[in-house]
Amino acid sequence: MTDNSHTSAGADPEQPYCYRYPHPAVTTDVALFTIRDDSLQLLLIERGQAPCQGCWALPGGFVDIDEDLPDCAARELAEETGVENLYLEQLGTFGKPGRDPRERVISVAYLALAPESKLSVRAGDDAAAAAWFPVKALPPLAFDHDEIIAVAHRRLVAKLDYSTIAFQLLPETFTLSELQQVYETLVDAEIDKRNFRKWAQALEVIEDTGELRRRGSHRPARVYRLLDRERIAFLK
Amino acid sequence: MTDNSHTSAGADPEQPYCYRYPHPAVTTDVALFTIRDDSLQLLLIERGQAPCQGCWALPGGFVDIDEDLPDCAARELAEETGVENLYLEQLGTFGKPGRDPRERVISVAYLALAPESKLSVRAGDDAAAAAWFPVKALPPLAFDHDEIIAVAHRRLVAKLDYSTIAFQLLPETFTLSELQQVYETLVDAEIDKRNFRKWAQALEVIEDTGELRRRGSHRPARVYRLLDRERIAFLK
DNA sequence: TTAACTTAGTGTGTAGGTTACACCTTTGCA
DNA sequence: TGCAAAGGTGTAACCTACACACTAAGTTAA
Numbered sequence: 001m002t003d004n005s006h007t008s009a010g011a012d013p014e015q016p017y018c019y020r021y022p023h024p025a026v027t028t029d030v031a032l033f034t035i036r037d038d039s040l041q042l043l044l045i046e047r048g049q050a051p052c053q054g055c056w057a058l059p060g061g062f063v064d065i066d067e068d069l070p071d072c073a074a075r076e077l078a079e080e081t082g083v084e085n086l087y088l089e090q091l092g093t094f095g096k097p098g099r100d101p102r103e104r105v106i107s108v109a110y111l112a113l114a115p116e117s118k119l120s121v122r123a124g125d126d127a128a129a130a131a132w133f134p135v136k137a138l139p140p141l142a143f144d145h146d147e148i149i150a151v152a153h154r155r156l157v158a159k160l161d162y163s164t165i166a167f168q169l170l171p172e173t174f175t176l177s178e179l180q181q182v183y184e185t186l187v188d189a190e191i192d193k194r195n196f197r198k199w200a201q202a203l204e205v206i207e208d209t210g211e212l213r214r215r216g217s218h219r220p221a222r223v224y225r226l227l228d229r230e231r232i233a234f235l236k
Numbered sequence: 237m238t239d240n241s242h243t244s245a246g247a248d249p250e251q252p253y254c255y256r257y258p259h260p261a262v263t264t265d266v267a268l269f270t271i272r273d274d275s276l277q278l279l280l281i282e283r284g285q286a287p288c289q290g291c292w293a294l295p296g297g298f299v300d301i302d303e304d305l306p307d308c309a310a311r312e313l314a315e316e317t318g319v320e321n322l323y324l325e326q327l328g329t330f331g332k333p334g335r336d337p338r339e340r341v342i343s344v345a346y347l348a349l350a351p352e353s354k355l356s357v358r359a360g361d362d363a364a365a366a367a368w369f370p371v372k373a374l375p376p377l378a379f380d381h382d383e384i385i386a387v388a389h390r391r392l393v394a395k396l397d398y399s400t401i402a403f404q405l406l407p408e409t410f411t412l413s414e415l416q417q418v419y420e421t422l423v424d425a426e427i428d429k430r431n432f433r434k435w436a437q438a439l440e441v442i443e444d445t446g447e448l449r450r451r452g453s454h455r456p457a458r459v460y461r462l463l464d465r466e467r468i469a470f471l472k
Numbered sequence: 473t474t475a476a477c478t479t480a481g482t483g484t485g486t487a488g489g490t491t492a493c494a495c496c497t498t499t500g501c502a
Numbered sequence: 503t504g505c506a507a508a509g510g511t512g513t514a515a516c517c518t519a520c521a522c523a524c525t526a527a528g529t530t531a532a
Contacts, residue, residue, distance in 0.1 A: 018251035022301040023259035026331075026342055065258040065340050069331040093329045093344045095262075095305045104301050106262055108329045108342075161472060162398075177480075194482070195520065217529030218479035236397060413509075430511070431491065453500030454508040 024095070024104040028073040029060030029145065031091065031152035032083065032112040034119060035169050035185050039134045042149065044141075045080055046129040051101050052142035058149070059130070060107065073110040081130045086114035087168040087230070091152055099144045109148045111155055113168040160186060162236040164205050167226055175213055175221035176200060205233050260331070260340040264309040265296030265381065267327065267388035268319065268348040270355060271405050271421050275370045278385060280377075281316055282365040287337050288378035294385070295366070296343065309346040317366045322350035323404040323466070327388050335380045345384045347391055349404040396422055398472040400441050403462055411449055411457035412436060441469050 032043040044056040061076040063069065070088055078084050088110050095106035133139060135153060138146070159165045160183070169182050180196050200206065205227050212220040268279040280292040295316040299308045306324055314320050324346050331342035369375060371389060374382070395401045396419070405418050416432050436442065441463050448456040 012254060015254035015256050017256070017258045018248060018254040019259070019261075020251050020253070021261075021298065022253045023255070024262050024299065024301065025255075025257075026260050026262060062257065063260065063331070063342075065260065066333045068333060069329065069342070090328055092326055093305065095299070095344070097302045097304060106299075106305070106342075106344075108331070175480085192521070193480090194522080197481075198483095199519095214528075216478070218477080219481080219527035219529095221480055411509085428492070429509090430493085433510080434512095435490090450499075452508070453506070455498035455510075457509055 022104075024106045025100075026063045027060050027105055027107045028063060028069060028076060028110060029058040029107050029148060030073050030077050030088070030110045030112050031058055031149055032077065032081075032086070032114065033135070033152070033156060033169070034114050034116050034132070035182055036116050036132055038181065038185060039136070040185055041132040041134050042138065043081060043083070044131060044133055044139070046131070047142055055142040056131075056133070056139045056145075057142040058109075058145050063108075069108050070110070073108075073112075077112065083114065083119055086112050086118060087165075087232075088112045091148070091155060094144055094148055096144065107143075107148070109152065111152045113156075113165065115169055115171040117171040157186060162234060164203060164233045164235070167205065168232065170226070172229075173209060173211070173223045173225050175223060177221060179206075179224075203233065203235070258340075260342045261336075262299045263296050263341055263343045264299060264305060264312060264346060265294040265343050265384060266309050266313050266324070266346045266348050267294055267385055268313065268317075268322070268350065269371070269388070269392060269405070270350050270352050270368070271418055272352050272368055274417065274421060275372070276421055277368040277370050278374065279317060279319070280367060280369055280375070282367070283378055291378040292367075292369070292375045292381075293378035294345075294381050299344075305344050306346070309344075309348075313348065319350065319355055322348055322354060323401075323468070324348045327384070327391060330380055330384055332380065343379075343384070345388065347388045349392075349401065351405055351407040353407040393422060398470060400439060400469045400471070403441065404468065406462070408465075409445060409447070409459045409461050411459060413457060415442075415460075439469065439471075 030043075034041055034043075043059060045059050047053055047055050047057050059077050059080040060073070061079075063072045067075070069090070073088055074084070077086075089112075091109040091111045093106060093108045095104075097104060099105065099107075135149075138149065141149070156165070166182055166186060167179075169186075170179060176197050179200055180191060180193065183196065184191055206224045207227055209223045209225050211223040213223050214220040266279075270277055270279075279295060281295050283289055283291050283293050295313050296309070297312040297315075299305065303311070305326070309324055310320070313322075325348075327345040327347045329342060329344045331340075333340060335341065335343075371385075374385065377385070392401070402418055402422060403415075405422075406415060412433050415436055416427060416429065419432065420427055442460040443463055445459045445461050447459040449459050450456040
């Protein structure tokens, strides 16, 4: 680290931020997953301008010069979608030259999860439209966002094995059947009910609220809650 | 993404790269581990100039404007230490405002591993000195490099459980005892010899070369090699 | 009121994998 | 030749993961 350059008032009022060496732009992009209609869905923004006009993209944007990276991810998500206060973890950084045709852009990608109940997506100021897509049926994507999404999805599924990350997809209270449905959606397979319930209860991360939930013409289900909301446990 | 700014010839010849919005600097830093003298050691560079003059830092430096991130990590490592062609994986990106007092610097950190035999560290052009330190006895570190190193170390140890990443710390050929010493150093505990050997051989990632290694006054050891050098297997 | 339907909720046996554990082998050197 | 020092090997106990089927409790409609 030998670069002592820093911004200064440049001569060109259109481009007032000047450096001794070229600087890339830095963005954050967020892959926000939720479960809707029994399928794993991803939030995307329709791009209003070129490049990739009409394509869909991950919500994200440029990092402010005094802004921490997770703050930027949360802010962009909130601005573009109205979604706030959810689980966010850094996924990785994507910086291949040429991934954005305008200038060198390095994107720090985040993985976010939220239950459908927490979400009320409206298109924000910046975005033409925000919409949910099933991960299995994504539209054409801008830049290298398909790659980012693939990494995010792989990470999410991999973490099922050694963490309780999937609980972030559940609302405040839930039944064991709902929990099981979340897992079945994520692994895209059926899971044995007895084994699943044994496993879930042995985790010691949920507690019985004592309440019952009557939904439909059948025996009511016990209602559980996470012991430590906003904290995911590591199992191994 | 609405920023259409890009570099242009500025008026100030000292700071010719100008943008509409402020841009952070982007660096890569590499936490390169090896095993020397039966301890896990980390490569550090002594800083020649302020800030943090006299402190030690991870090898790293600014990303060239047309350079991919892993290339930058590899290049900086080679420039500063003469070390080439080793295992490299992205660790995470550290970008807290203020982590570098000069300007906003966002660092993409990499985890690197190599056997001691591959390494012939010499201080390169940029660095005053390069040296190895046991992870348990690190000197005062520049910037937030202590945090990066902590994350790197945790990641390395965590990956022992579900990958063969530790084989990257072994030379071309090795004995099972040497392999076990690597694992014992990493987990900082003794491991049962028979169980370890059963486990290692069941992995199907090493093969017996047929050779024997005579070192010292005792029975010679079989020599193994990795089946697929430069590839780490995922176990779970 | 009762029968049929729907989801909630529960236990046991088995297979496979992980752990604990001790002795003989082969070499070099004194 | 015998001693020191690391190399190399098998088995039993335990524990975890998985397969598997029925009863419980409520709603609805005949």
